[in-house]
Amino acid sequence: MRRVARRTFERIACAGAVLLPVLAFYVALGSGEAALGPAVFAQAAASATVASTNLAPASVAAPLSLSYRTSWIGNxxxxxxxxxxxxxxxxxxxxxxxxxxxxxxxxxxxxxxxxxxxxxxxxxxxxxxxxxxxxxxxxxxxxxxxxxxxxxxxxxxxxxxxxxxxxxxxxxxxxxxxxxxxxxxxxxxxxxxxxxxxxxxxxxxxxxxxxxxxxxxxxxxxxxxxxxxxxxxxxxxxxxxxxxxxxxxxxxxxxxxxxxxxxxxxxxxxxxxxxxxxxxxxxxxxxxxxxxxxxxxxxxxxxxxxxxxxxxxxxxxxxxxxxxxxxxxxxxxxxxxxxxxxxxxxxxxxxxxxxxxxxxxxxxxxxxxxxxxxxxxxxxxxxxxxxxxxxxxxxxxxxxxxxxxxxxxxxxxxxxxxxxxxxxxxxxLLFVDGAQFVDGDPPAVYSGTKRFTLDLSRPPGQEWSYAGYTVDRFRYPYDPFLNLRQGQRGMPLVRDIDGRRLLYTVDMNGTWLRIYRFAADRETAIPSGFVTQSHIDGAWPPNQPPHGGWIWRDTAGEGRFAASDFDQDAARDDGPPMSGWWVDSAGAIWQGTQSQGIRRFPLKGFDRSGNPIYRYAAMQRYAMPAPFNRIARLNYFPADDTMFISGSTREHPFVEYNWNGTGSLLARYDHWTSGKPTLRYAIELPDQGPPTPISLNGFAVAGDYIFGVETETATVRVYERDTGREAGRLKPGPEVGAASGWIDSAMPITAHRLASGEYLVFVEEDAHGKALMYRFTPAARALTSASNNHN
CATH class of the missing domain: 2.120.10.30 (TolB, C-terminal domain)
Known part of the structure; x- marks a missing residue:
């Protein structure tokens, strides 16, 4: 266990008293060699280099102003x-x-x-x-x-x-x-x-x-x-x-x-x-x-x-x-x-x-x-x-x-x-919690434990209505949320696959992935699966393997945690330390490790209880792509086989002060699964510690843009998806007092492009119990064929 105590309890001064770190979240970090699995290719982008013409530095000229308004949900x-x-x-x-x-x-x-x-x-x-x-x-x-x-x-x-x-x-x-x-x-x-x-x-x-x-x-x-x-x-x-x-x-x-x-x-x-x-x-x-x-x-x-x-x-x-x-x-x-x-x-x-x-x-x-x-x-x-x-x-x-x-x-x-x-x-209603838009009638937004409906015709702050609480402590007392004592269920990743709605959540520090399914007669989510890189200390869950990482699946649909419900790799080792999780639109789970490249767990179908099936035997590994030596975040889109990765490089190494940040570089790779991915561009990100700290804590890709959010200011930097050039910035407006708390979590931002061309960008906002919602309308331009809205 490693103690992480800086951001969550360090921010707000109250009545003139400076808040010091008095409480802490804990994060379990795995160690050891990566699990065995079929290698997709030996060295992804081994010969790729970052040409200066493709590098979009953080110190570019002031970006263009954007047309947007600020709103929020959850408070x-x-x-x-x-x-x-x-x-x-x-x-x-x-x-x-x-x-x-x-x-x-x-x-x-x-x-x-x-x-x-x-x-x-x-x-x-x-x-x-x-x-x-x-x-x-x-x-x-x-x-x-x-x-x-x-x-x-x-x-x-x-x-x-x-x-x-x-x-x-x-x-x-x-x-x-x-x-x-x-x-x-x-x-x-x-x-x-x-x-x-x-x-x-x-x-x-x-x-x-x-x-x-x-x-x-x-x-x-x-x-x-x-x-x-x-x-x-x-x-x-x-x-x-x-x-x-x-x-x-x-x-x-x-x-x-x-x-x-x-x-x-x-x-x-x-x-x-x-x-x-x-x-x-x-x-x-x-x-x-x-x-x-x-x-x-x-x-x-x-x-x-x-x-x-x-x-x-x-x-x-x-x-x-x-x-x-x-x-x-x-x-x-x-x-x-x-x-x-x-x-x-x-x-x-x-x-x-x-x-x-x-x-x-x-x-x-x-x-x-x-x-x-x-x-x-x-x-x-x-x-x-x-x-x-x-x-x-x-x-x-x-x-x-x-x-x-x-x-x-x-x-x-x-x-x-x-x-x-x-x-x-x-x-x-929200704390250390994200939000993700989901199409529907009416459209909905999920957090880790809530569902909201949206009526975008209403004024700022009034678009949302509280529509569902997805935790049931009486029916599902075995829910990991109720047993891990982290305080939050985690950032939401909602995926609709083969007519089934699945909710994946990632905790603040990216330690675990929780998986939930839904039944038509209730708002509550049914605990379905769980992925960890290492053994969890304590009495919960019962019957877990004594050593190493594992995948749990609720095969009986009863939360029984039988020994047969746990899957491990042959070596039964801890997985490599990691910071980045992703679930793509096909249901594949991606892990961006800190030093051992990328791991992918393809969705192998559904069992008779409706749980998605993931197995170590099907795991694929991708070597660390140049120019990275540490991966912090990743987004992959099967529709056009495009991977976005952020992290650190030898030239701009990991900054300990920004322990949960995105790192110093964001890169786009085309043809990712071909065996010969192409590095299209790399964007230099701000990543420095005191005395003038600045960093990003997460990014999201939707439609024609990439949205990256700064840790301490909550400013959202908007980049063009095709070129990597910065298009503008979104900042909290007067509707929310022109203010935001620090951005804490490993997946704090999501984005979605509506059919109208308007973008909804959601950002974790812990200081005042909500999620920010930016409604961004870009200038008229040709739209890409793929919306890439699942994030």
């Missing part, structure tokens, strides 16, 4: 006026007036702690995105203050000595107190952590090793008391809400969410870290156990709140995906007080009386089709004095207790009237 707002919906909402708190406060461990743009009202963003609180400070998993509010759970991670012992930060290997779990009048400002108190120059007022509750996760998952507050779930020490801490001084505590096993009843008693989700053992208990204000709630079988309580009528609302993140509503029933005359005095407890005097939401949520009926009351991954529930209900969702529910940034598959915040009519839906 309610595009960042114009600095508005966007955060990508992960792990908790929400609702005031009687209907103000919604949210909290998330991580939002790329610094929007961990948010404030919404009537379906509009009021703003983000800040002080949650720099110098080791993160957001968290719980939030509470009273008339004067907002209380937000936050994590503080170590930036090393040197930084701990310079600022008041945890030492190396330690995480602090704390609560910040902010003013309701302006929650960007801390409300100071005695004993707060002191960060010179910072307005934040934070009390550290507990700490743990960074190898553990004891995040605070429950907060509740009224005018006099703040209650805090301390999972590390198995107790609920009690603080004076005005002074923030401790006034008591009581034992609770693994306390999670807390709700304050109108009578001042507490409802607490207990055993919140123990799968299958969660319960909801009713406690007196001093901690005395009053009773436990009887939950229906299979319920997985994620959050709870009480309305002004004393009804208890429970967000059930189990198969029901509903809000369970419990109503008080008369107690026996002895009552709770007598039970508590006698040291006994009884079943809480609440019974299930109603539900909000369609039973089964997004998986009812046409599985994966979103819509009103079709909940998916409930994390929070709140209610205002008018009885309007507010819910938050992430597609998965509360994050698991493992170190990392939390769930990063998007978020929804919705509100419903007491009668169940949806008032608004705020969507921040």
């Amino acid at each position: 309610t707002w595009g960042f114009a006026n600095q508005r966007w919906v955060q990508i992960d909402v792990q908790a929400l708190a609702v005031t009687p007036e209907g103000d919604v406060y949210t909290n998330a461990p991580w939002d790329e743009g610094g929007g961990e702690i948010g404030h919404y009202r009537d379906g509009q963003l009021i703003g983000y609180g800040g002080q949650s995105h720099g110098w080791g400070m993160l957001g968290g998993d719980a939030i509470a509010v009273n008339d004067d203050y907002v209380f937000a759970a936050q994590l503080v991670v170590s930036l090393g012992n040197d930084m701990a000595a310079q600022k008041h930060l945890p030492p190396e290997g330690v995480v602090w779990y704390g609560v910040s107190r902010r003013r309701r009048a302006d929650f960007r400002e801390g409300a100071p108190f005695e004993g707060e952590v002191n960060w010179p120059g910072s307005p934040l007022a934070l009390r550290v509750i507990t700490q743990s090793s960074s190898a553990e996760d004891y995040a605070i998952c429950g907060l509740a507050a009224d005018s006099t008391r703040l209650f805090v779930s301390n999972q590390h020490d198995n107790r609920v801490e009690i603080f004076d809400a005005r002074s923030m001084q401790p006034v008591g505590n009581f034992p609770v096993r693994e306390p999670g969410r807390i709700a304050l009843a109108p009578d001042g008693t507490l409802w607490i989700i207990e055993r919140s870290r123990t799968d299958g053992a969660r319960r909801i208990a009713h406690h007196a204000r001093n901690g005395a156990l009053l009773g436990t709630l009887s939950l229906p079988p299979g319920a997985e309580p994620a959050d709870l709140t009480l309305d002004s009528h004393g009804r208890l609302l429970v967000a059930d993140n189990g198969p029901r995906q509903q809000i369970l509503i419990f109503t008080a029933v008369p107690r026996a005359p002895a009552g709770a007080a007598a039970s508590a005095a006698n040291g006994t407890h009884e079943e809480a005097s609440m019974q299930l009386s109603a539900t909000l939401g369609e039973a089964g949520g997004i998986y009812a009926g046409r599985a994966g089709a979103p819509g009103p009351l079709r909940f998916n991954g409930l994390t929070g529930v709140g209610v205002d004095r008018a009885g309007n209900v507010y819910v938050s969702m992430t597609g998965a529910g509360p994050r698991g207790f493992v170190p990392g940034p939390g769930n990063t598959d998007g978020a929804l915040i919705e509100s419903y009237t007491p009668g169940g009519k949806r008032r608004f839906s705020l969507q921040g």
